Amino acid sequence: MDPDSVADVPRVPHGGDDDPAVVDFSANTNPRRPPGxxxxxxxxxxxxxxxxxxxxxxxxxxxxxxxxxxxxxxxxxxxxxxxxxxxxxxxxxxxxxxxxxxxxxxxxxxxxxxxxxxxxxxxxxxxxxxxxxxxxxxxxxxxxxxxxxxxxxxxxxxxxxxxxxxxxxxxxxxxxxxxxxxxxxxxxxxxxxxxxxxxxxxxxxxxxxxxxxxxxxxxxxxxxxxxxxxxxxxxxxxxxxxxQSVFVEETKARVAAERAEMRDRLRARFEVFPSDAPFLLLGDDGDVDALLAHARERGFALRDARTFPTLDSHVRVAVRLPEENDALVETLLKLR
The missing domain is CATH 3.40.640.10 (Type I PLP-dependent aspartate aminotransferase-like (Major domain))
Incomplete structure (x- = not known):
C-alpha cells in the first residue's frame, strides 16, 4: 500500500440495511444458509x-x-x-x-x-x-x-x-x-x-x-x-x-427461476438489465428518490444504484425468497 495515497482515498458506499423493520433487497446475499x-x-x-x-x-x-x-x-x-x-x-x-x-x-x-x-x-x-x-x-x-x-x-x-x-x-x-x-x-x-x-x-x-x-x-x-x-x-x-453441493444447486435453481419471474413482471414499468446474478438492475425514468421512499415506507430497502459511476436513474434489487420477491414486485408496480 502506498502511504502517500491513503489519505486521499474515500470510503465506498455499499448496500446492506440493518433496520429490522425492512426486508433488505439492497444487499445481494442469500437469505438461506446451508443446514447444519x-x-x-x-x-x-x-x-x-x-x-x-x-x-x-x-x-x-x-x-x-x-x-x-x-x-x-x-x-x-x-x-x-x-x-x-x-x-x-x-x-x-x-x-x-x-x-x-x-x-x-x-x-x-x-x-x-x-x-x-x-x-x-x-x-x-x-x-x-x-x-x-x-x-x-x-x-x-x-x-x-x-x-x-x-x-x-x-x-x-x-x-x-x-x-x-x-x-x-x-x-x-x-x-x-x-x-x-x-x-x-x-x-x-x-x-x-x-x-x-x-x-x-x-x-x-x-x-x-x-x-x-x-x-x-x-x-x-x-x-x-x-x-x-x-x-x-x-x-x-x-x-x-x-x-454443500446440494444446497448450491438448489440455490442456483431457485434464484434463476425467481429472477426470471421478477424480470418479466418488472418490465411493465422499468428497464430491466439482463442478469446472471442474484440481483436485477432497474432503470427508472421517474423520481428515484420517490421510488426508494415508496419502497421503504412499505418495508423494503433497495440499493440506490446512482452511487455507481454512469448510473443516474437506477436501483438494484436482490433476488430473495419467493414470497418476499412477490411482495416487492407488487409494491414497485403500484408506484405511479
Missing part, C-alpha cells in the same frame, strides 16, 4: 481459544474442490474484498494504470488508488474488447455488479491470453459466479481469481473468501497474505459450506 452450519460454527468456537493452523489445509482443499484448482494455489482471505486487496497489493504500485469496468464494484477503484496506482475506467461490456497493453493489471467482474451479466467464458479466456502476451495481470472477481454454470478461471496462468463465500452462503458477517493464482503470482499471494488471516470459525464454516 450453526452447529459447525458452535463447534469451531471452542477451538478459537487457539491460533488457527496457518496452512489452512482443509479450507484450501475445500476451496480447490469448489473452483477446480490445486489446493496449493489457494490463498485464504477474510472475504472477497480482502482477496482483491491482496491481488492488487502484489501486482500494482505508484505510476501503474489498471483497466477497470464501469459501472462496477466501487472497491476496485478504491483498492487500486490505495496502492498509488490509477484506475482507468472502460465500459463494463467493452473490457474484453480492450487492448490490455500498457496496463499493469486489468479487472473483470463476472457476473458484473451492478449490471448482472456474466462474461462469455470463451471471450474471457481469449482476453486472458492477450493479457499474458502483454504481461498484464488479469484480476477476475468471481463473487457471484457460483450462481451460474460458468467455469471458474481459477488456476489459469496469468490470472488472480477472487472469490467470496458471502453471497451464495448468506454469511456476510463471517468474512471468508480466497484468492487463487499459479506460479509466481501464487507465490506472491501466499507470501503477502496476513498470518492467521482467517479465523477458526470462518475457516471451519467456510470449508463446510463449500462442500
Amino acid at each position: 452450519v450453526a452447529h459447525v460454527y458452535d463447534t469451531a468456537f471452542g477451538a478459537a481459544t487457539r491460533y488457527p493452523a496457518d496452512d489452512y489445509a482443509d479450507y484450501r482443499v475445500a476451496a480447490a474442490d469448489y473452483v477446480d484448482c490445486d489446493p496449493e494455489d489457494v490463498a485464504p482471505t477474510p472475504g472477497g474484498l480482502a482477496a482483491l486487496r491482496l491481488a492488487f497489493g502484489v501486482t500494482v504500485g505508484p505510476g501503474d494504470d489498471v483497466l477497470v469496468p464501469e459501472p462496477s464494484f466501487g472497491e476496485y477503484d478504491r483498492e487500486i488508488r490505495l496502492q498509488g496506482a490509477t484506475p482507468v475506467p472502460v465500459a463494463h461490456d467493452e473490457v474484453l474488447a480492450t487492448d490490455p497493453a500498457d496496463y499493469a493489471a486489468a479487472v473483470v467482474c463476472t457476473p458484473n455488479n451492478p449490471t448482472g451479466e456474466a462474461a462469455d467464458p470463451e471471450g474471457l479466456r481469449d482476453f486472458l491470453a492477450r493479457c499474458r502476451a502483454a504481461d498484464t495481470v488479469l484480476v477476475v472477481d468471481e463473487a457471484f459466479l457460483d450462481f451460474t454454470d460458468h467455469p471458474s478461471l481459477a488456476g489459469a496462468p496469468g490470472a488472480i481469481v477472487a472469490r467470496s463465500l458471502t453471497k451464495m452462503f448468506g454469511l456476510p458477517g463471517l468474512r471468508a473468501g480466497f484468492a487463487v493464482a499459479t506460479g509466481e503470482l501464487g507465490d506472491r499471494l501466499d507470501a503477502a497474505r496476513p498470518t492467521w488471516g482467517l479465523s477458526v470459525p470462518a475457516a471451519d464454516v467456510g470449508a463446510y459450506c463449500m462442500r
Whole structure:
C-alpha cells in the first residue's frame, strides 16, 4: 500500500440495511444458509481459544474442490474484498494504470488508488474488447455488479491470453459466479481469481473468501497474505459450506427461476438489465428518490444504484425468497 495515497482515498458506499423493520433487497446475499452450519460454527468456537493452523489445509482443499484448482494455489482471505486487496497489493504500485469496468464494484477503484496506482475506467461490456497493453493489471467482474451479466467464458479466456502476451495481470472477481454454470478461471496462468463465500452462503458477517493464482503470482499471494488471516470459525464454516453441493444447486435453481419471474413482471414499468446474478438492475425514468421512499415506507430497502459511476436513474434489487420477491414486485408496480 502506498502511504502517500491513503489519505486521499474515500470510503465506498455499499448496500446492506440493518433496520429490522425492512426486508433488505439492497444487499445481494442469500437469505438461506446451508443446514447444519450453526452447529459447525458452535463447534469451531471452542477451538478459537487457539491460533488457527496457518496452512489452512482443509479450507484450501475445500476451496480447490469448489473452483477446480490445486489446493496449493489457494490463498485464504477474510472475504472477497480482502482477496482483491491482496491481488492488487502484489501486482500494482505508484505510476501503474489498471483497466477497470464501469459501472462496477466501487472497491476496485478504491483498492487500486490505495496502492498509488490509477484506475482507468472502460465500459463494463467493452473490457474484453480492450487492448490490455500498457496496463499493469486489468479487472473483470463476472457476473458484473451492478449490471448482472456474466462474461462469455470463451471471450474471457481469449482476453486472458492477450493479457499474458502483454504481461498484464488479469484480476477476475468471481463473487457471484457460483450462481451460474460458468467455469471458474481459477488456476489459469496469468490470472488472480477472487472469490467470496458471502453471497451464495448468506454469511456476510463471517468474512471468508480466497484468492487463487499459479506460479509466481501464487507465490506472491501466499507470501503477502496476513498470518492467521482467517479465523477458526470462518475457516471451519467456510470449508463446510463449500462442500454443500446440494444446497448450491438448489440455490442456483431457485434464484434463476425467481429472477426470471421478477424480470418479466418488472418490465411493465422499468428497464430491466439482463442478469446472471442474484440481483436485477432497474432503470427508472421517474423520481428515484420517490421510488426508494415508496419502497421503504412499505418495508423494503433497495440499493440506490446512482452511487455507481454512469448510473443516474437506477436501483438494484436482490433476488430473495419467493414470497418476499412477490411482495416487492407488487409494491414497485403500484408506484405511479
